[in-house]
Amino acid sequence: MITIYHNNRCSKSRCALELLKNSGKPYTIINYLDDVPTRDELKNLLKLLKLKPIELIRTNEALWKESYKHLNLSDAKLITLMTKNPKLIERPIVINGNQAVIGRPTEKVLDIL
Incomplete structure (x- = not known):
């Protein structure tokens, strides 16, 4: 099953969701601003993305700056900061099995479909 960590206010996230819809494959949407990932979920995301926590932070976000x-x-x-301020989490994140990408640019999502 494909999962997207989605923020409907983000154009890149909406584009990635549209790509998933058009793929015809089943997917689950996690609106991560409302359903905030736990510490363990974030650790798992980081492992799948092969990123360090700072690389998942939206460093251009006013709150961060x-x-x-x-x-x-x-x-x-x-x-911990990301669990308390999910707005700081980079988006969209798409997971397919044991692979994950940040959908920036949106075409990166195609790599794991």
């Missing part, structure tokens, strides 16, 4: 950019946060603290 204003409140956290100047801090030297550990990986554990970055994961």
Whole structure:
């Protein structure tokens, strides 16, 4: 089953969802701003994405720039920060089995379909 961590207010996320719809394959939508990933879920996402926590942070987000950019946060603290502020999580994230991508650009999603 394919899963998309989705934010409907994000154009890239909407494009990735449209790509999934057009694929004809079954998928699940997780509106991660409402259904916030747990620490363990984030750790699993990071493992699938092969990323460090800082690489999953939206560093251009105003909240990051204003409140956290100047801090030297550990990986554990970055994961906690994302659970408390899911707006900081890069999007969209699409998972298919043991593969995952951040759909920026949207075409990256095709790599795992």
